[in-house]
Amino acid sequence: MFCKFGRRGQILILFAILYIALIYQLVYLTPYYRIDIDVPSSYIQALNLIFKRLICDALVHRINGGEFIDRLNLNLHDIMNVYPLIVELSSYNVTLKDGYVGASVTLQVYDFKYRCRYTFSYNCCLGFKIVNITTSNSYVPTFNDVEMVVEIFGDSEALLKPPTFMISYIYNGSIFTFFPDSKSLINGYYVIRFVIPLNVHTFIFGVIDWRGVKCIVQFKF
């Protein structure tokens, strides 16, 4: 039987389809272009980096003789002055020993801008192992040539830039400190060459990364 358009509810069906399409637009498309998920991610990335830097700064302060927790609290206070955040220190641990320094910190961050809470954990550390050390007669009289191979390790940022090496020794009652030349071998391995007086059998070897984190060890021949 022939049926003309509009007689048996076709118009209602068309309007129903249109209605569903509009609801679909409202539910799916509107949030898609109104909420930009890139904003929180870049903001959190930046925030994460800022916290990482300030923990390293507090560790550097501790290495130089200050109090880690005082500096960390001061740094967190500065952050809270700039960002709408409340930062609570959940736990922290600082290790300073021969050839290794490190700080582990866990923070609870309440973000008023995005109305959410983050838990950040950080580990800032630097250490080294002396792989090999050889001494030989120097062409400079009364001096020894020393060649050291050391392995440097640390957190992901420690070796972003080449570290600086430091040698310090006491000779005739005076303290001599210098920064010897170094050459990078493979992943974290460096060879360092320097000369020290023949009658010096003890020296302090130090590694300083680009952030100022420094670890030292006293070495005896």
Add this chain to the structure above:
Amino acid sequence: MAYRGFSRIIEVLIAMMIIAYSTITIPIIVYDYTVDNSHIHSIAFNILYTLDSNGDLSVIAYDGNWDLLVNYIKLLIPQGLSFNLLVYDENHNLLFSYISNFKIFNSMVSAPFVLKFKGVTRIIVLQVWA
């Protein structure tokens, strides 16, 4: 006879609705994508994050090499966006400012970045507008 041409009228109405729907919706999506403040905000933070992810921003701020920082930002910022760079110390004293151009803008986003490096505090504020 009463229904003669009725389907054509419905088709025309639906076609008009579809066209109207497309013309309203599509420009909104494009408009929001290009000059949305949240997107510019994301760009500003991404620039600062990119600069500091390899430590360059911290070193530049520590050395006070602001001209180099301006050059880096000029390289990273997308074409068509203008920026204002402000650098403060820990007491919020202004140390450096630079404005890329004085173009009139409707709205501007501000991305602050607090740097703590070797005992030195610098607050770098990158303001960006389209």
